[in-house]
Amino acid sequence: MPRTILVVEDEVMLRLDLGQQLRKGGFAVFEADSADEAVSLLQNTHIDAVVTDIRMPGDIDGSELVLWIRRRVPNVKIVVVSAHVDPSQDLPADVILPKPIRIERLLQALRQILPPAERTSPGRR
Numbered sequence: 001m002p003r004t005i006l007v008v009e010d011e012v013m014l015r016l017d018l019g020q021q022l023r024k025g026g027f028a029v030f031e032a033d034s035a036d037e038a039v040s041l042l043q044n045t046h047i048d049a050v051v052t053d054i055r056m057p058g059d060i061d062g063s064e065l066v067l068w069i070r071r072r073v074p075n076v077k078i079v080v081v082s083a084h085v086d087p088s089q090d091l092p093a094d095v096i097l098p099k100p101i102r103i104e105r106l107l108q109a110l111r112q113i114l115p116p117a118e119r120t121s122p123g124r125r
Contacts, residue, residue, distance in 0.1 A: 002028045003114050004045070008038040008052035008065065009081075018051065021103045027110070034058035035065035042069065047076055048114055051106065053099075054082040066091050077113045079106065 005027045009015035012033070019029045030045060032038040036058040038050065050069060054062035062080065069076050070092045080091060083099040095109040 002026055003048040003110075004028045004030065005110065006030045006032060006038060006041055006045075006047045006050045008032045008035060008050060008056070008062065010034060010053065010056040018101075018103075018106075022051075022107070022110075025103075025107045025110075035060045035062055035068075038065055039068060042073055042076070047073075049077040049079065049094075049110055051079045051081055051110075054080060054084050063089065063091060066093055077110075079109055079113070081106065 005022050007015055007018045007022065007029060009018065010033050015031050015033065019031050022029045030041055030047065032041055034056050041047065052062045052065055056062055062082065066078055066080065069078055078093040079095045079097065080093040081097045081099060081101050085096055094113045097105060097109065
């Protein structure tokens with residue numbers, strides 16, 4: 001069973017590209033165009049990791065989303081991908097990557113922070 005990733009990005013083309021590349025990398029992917037939509041998904045869907053931008057429209061931004069995740073679903077891993085991360089801001093993310101993002105680096109980061117998915121054999125219960 002593949003690990004589930006939630007991509008939170010308001011730039012449509014970037015979100016679609018990241019989702020496609022992560023699927024090719026073997027992950028199951030959900031997408032959200034805002035932190036508000038991400039919160040809704042996180043409340044109703046099993047997610048292993050969130051890849052989020054910082055600056056987004058809506059009631060909360062990516063920084064507030066990171067804090068929300070840490071308070072409400074602390075087992076979810078967080079990768080922040082942004083050109084607007086303030087080094088003085090102490091975000092409790094597992095990984096922070098600058099934009100423009102190299103998909104190879106994102107895949108490597110996700111594989112490092114997520115435990116391998118459990119494999120089940122057809123005859124095993």
